[in-house]
Amino acid sequence: MKRWRLASGIVIAGALVLPVLGAEPRVGSVAQDGTPDERAHRAAKAGKTREAFDLVWSALQELPSPAPEGLELHLRRDVLTWGNRAWRVSEESERRVYRAMIAIRDAKDEDGYWEAERELHGAVRASPWSAEATYNLALALAKVGLFHLAAQNMKLYLDYLSESDGLQQLEALRGKMWEWQYQHDRGKGKTRLVWRVENACKRAVGIEFRDFAGLIWPGEDRWWTLDPGKAFVVPTVCAAGTRVCYGALETKGRAFLGPRKWGIGTWGDRWCKDCCYPCTTGNSANFLTVRLACD
Structure with missing residues (x-):
């Protein structure tokens, strides 16, 4: 995955990497009893993977922004579990990653990183399967001191979206994730x-x-x-x-x-x-x- 190093020192994944073409997500008919998450897990257990995906995709898009981190991360993980990670990254997601890069490049204080974080949250909502948006979001969250959330997003990246990274790079990213977890456990951030x-x-x-x-x-x-x-x-x-x-x-x-x-x-x-x-x-x-x- 291509990365750009900006003047601020943070490493940002290139927003202009061409996405893989594939089918786009759709929303289908679903059962009506229980919460969307409960219905999705029942559908997946019954082998109805597409129905499970439709439920969690709809629930993710209906969340307000920002949403509680636990809810959003749970739904994004389910989308990656039951969706197709080769789907094309939407133009909206690419646009917001690019805007985040500009915000970080021009950042004079922490406000610039908060602006990048907001753009990247929009990017992962639009395309949860975007490796660039997920990776960059983890870095931006760490920059503003949200270490627990940064570590959770890096774990999501490592679990689902890091296929193109080499072994040495994966070890470095795991180390960064553990560092953020350590900072959080010490009451920092x-x-x-x-x-x-x-x-x-x-x-x-x-x-x-x-x-x-x-x-x-x-x-x-x-x-x-x-x-x-x-x-x-x-x-x-x-x-x-x-x-x-x-x-x-x-x-x-x-x-x-x-x-x-x-x-x-x-x-x-x-x-x-x-x-x-x-x-x-x-x-x-x-x-x-x-x-x-x-x-």
């Missing part, structure tokens, strides 16, 4: 938590997130006004071992009133355990649901 916030109130409610041992990326606390009956998905990136807490704020129209109330739900429970989550990979595997209820 960051974790991304993905929240699903629901407003069950009849009025707009403000909500703010904060990492109490520091500041949430991109360097400041984050707040939104959520309209009645609405829901949204928001990611927070936190330092390993810290706690991310949220507080609801009284609003009038779309303006905030009064002081911020950390660790206080809108229902008035001042010691609400649901108002804080430890920044651990265990909490990054699924959506953390926050339901704002009013008196």
Whole structure:
């Protein structure tokens, strides 16, 4: 696999490698009982590999972006297990890898690597069988300190997409993966938590997130006004071992009133355990649901 070394020092796989031609994925009819993942595994066990692929492909495309790392990695692994890794890499995936290369080339600080990470996540969604996108995503994730996720993506690459690499290169990549795992195990780096916030109130409610041992990326606390009956998905990136807490704020129209109330739900429970989550990979595997209820 062709790689380019940019001025930043990170090695990026060439986005212009021509893909292998082949059939494109399709979505077919599937059984209706259970979650898509459960139905897919039942279909695979029954020998219906194409049906299993259709289910996990649809589930992957329907995930919000970003999604909890455990969910997305699980679906991407299933796509590679039941799909055809010789499928043509889509033009959208190639385009986003190329954009990531530009972001890294022009990066003056960590923000440039975050931009590359977002582009590469889009690339692996569009074509999970792209070796270039998967490899590059692992490198970009390590650059922003998401060591656990970087190691998981490198493992995915090594397990499914590294056929063209030589033995010496594979040993070096395994070493890089083990290094990231070691950094994570020592409590280094960051974790991304993905929240699903629901407003069950009849009025707009403000909500703010904060990492109490520091500041949430991109360097400041984050707040939104959520309209009645609405829901949204928001990611927070936190330092390993810290706690991310949220507080609801009284609003009038779309303006905030009064002081911020950390660790206080809108229902008035001042010691609400649901108002804080430890920044651990265990909490990054699924959506953390926050339901704002009013008196």
